[in-house]
Amino acid sequence: MSHLLEVKDMEVKFALRFGDITAIDGVSFSLDKGERLGLVGESGAGKSVTGFSIINLISKPGYIARGSIWFDGKRISDYSDTKMRRIRGNRIAMIFQDPMMTLNPVFTIGFQMVETLRAHQSISKARARKIALEKLKKVQIPSPEERLDQYPHELSGGMRQRIIIAISLLADPAIIIADEPTTALDVTIQAEIMDLLQELCETENMGLILITHDLGVVSQVTEKIAVMYAGKIIEYGPTADVVHAPVHPYTEGLIGSLPGAIAPGEELKQIQGMMPNLTSIPQGCAFNPRCHLCQDICTTKVPILEDKGNGIMAACHMK
């Protein structure tokens, strides 16, 4: 059976003056109906670029150099811009990090929702407004009728993020890509937004790709996890298994370095050094200068993502 979304061996490059740099290097993953996938990594790992690339939102000088993206059995990576527009925001919607930046401050919430709907469907304004109201109810906004005529500045950050989610739901998408949807919000609001996203995925049978650096959020919301490092997926598997028994030393280090992984006051396990710059990725395994298991082979041969048992795939020579 084919997957709802399948990314096969995708490579994304950015053409810069001194040559191309590879931001995403051979990334493959899949998503089924109603499934929730977490893309985790530190800043610069390529998780956002991966999310953008799925719906071809990569702008120049970036381009998809290799690989294919399949959605609903169709190869959407070959689609023209016009054809892609029918998918983007319609079948696959995206939620961005900062709810202050993604809403237009000079238009009312209602206007922005009606506009979005009418861009995808030929329906009357009144009908679009009705659908908008329905979606606002779905994201549990108090007094939704009033909100339609309010401007973004009249709402709090958490409320705005709910509006953004409502907008992304307008066309009943099959997949939502959420890029750090709660990073700008407080913990209590974050918990509410995450509950909402999870609930929506279950009731609407929607797929979710959650891009975040927060392992705690990922482990509570998603079923599958892909850990990225320097443009590659280095570990991929069921979330519960990966967070309990990570295979790749980087994932292990990342989980071990969280306060809360050990007793308060003890020295935190730390990964030495930092992620390499994309212009100077080390030979062999990109993680080798920071790895405590590093052997000769790690500095010469690039490890491939392979099954390490328990359904976990990892890219490491030593495991």
Add this chain to the structure above:
Amino acid sequence: MNSNTHLVTMNNVVKHFDISGGLLDQLTLKGGKPVFEKTTVKAVNNVSLFVNPGETLSVVGESGCGKSTLARVIMGLYPPNSGQILYRGARIDNLSHGDWMPFRKKMQMIFQDPYASLNPRKTVRQTLEEPLRFHNPKMTTAEIADKIADVMEQVGVDPAWIARYPHEFSGGQRQRISIARGLILDPEFIVADEPVSALDVSIQAQILNLLMDLRDKRNLTYLFITHDLSVVHHISTRVAVLYLGTLCELSSAKDLFYDPRHPYTRALLSAIPKVGEQKAKHIKLKGEVPTPVNLPSGCVFHGRCVYADDRCAREVPVLQELPNGSFVACHGVEEGRAMP
């Protein structure tokens, strides 16, 4: 409270900011008559707490709760509207610039954003030598160079990079340089305002380890401002929970995390996502955080609290000591009706 054994003591500190702007902005109509009205942000309201020597006191709360303002008031960056701040029993909130000087050497601050807090046009050497020259005019150039190299080594920045500019360093390295700047005068008390929030997880662990290591080696006292409760749990001795500029709960880190009392603390703790734990039911709060411009009457939390009753809406709760030594400001806890 005996303020002599405490390193820093705050008594009923209030800090309000006037945001009413010019005369015309203040003009409003009330009952048909024009009146001038001032608008103030009530950032810190009647907060009393103390810091013991050698401990790490964390101040936690959500954005806008006044935790950074509190830090800045202690450091003398904002004068308080009322209340007192004492350092080793001596009042410091009403000092002149000159009288502040000896205290500046003992109290230093580390800021959140290592990209914004370092001067981009100064090399590491310039950044680190300025406070030394200013506070110790008699130090020779050789002594200064030794001191800088020594502190750079302690924070894990190679002294060979002394002539580099901030843009040549990564976020984690920059934060190490900010820490070096805080330590260069050998202070006893450090206020760290969200020192790891802008950093990636693996770098965050490195900086937290460094801060804990320095605390033990130099016998430092920290006031740690953060919104990240797992970090708080890891490094704190005691924790103060702020909500809308008001202190809700003050207790030892152990008691706060295993036996939180205030309904707000409980909601806050239940919202932290933990790695590898199945999703626990978190406590849902009603409504939204009110603005600090119009504070709610009575307990500032009553509008969102599930245990609130008439008394909570009317009467401001005061901090009361519980048998386990924690302090909680809640009528519900006092009367025994705010139990989970």
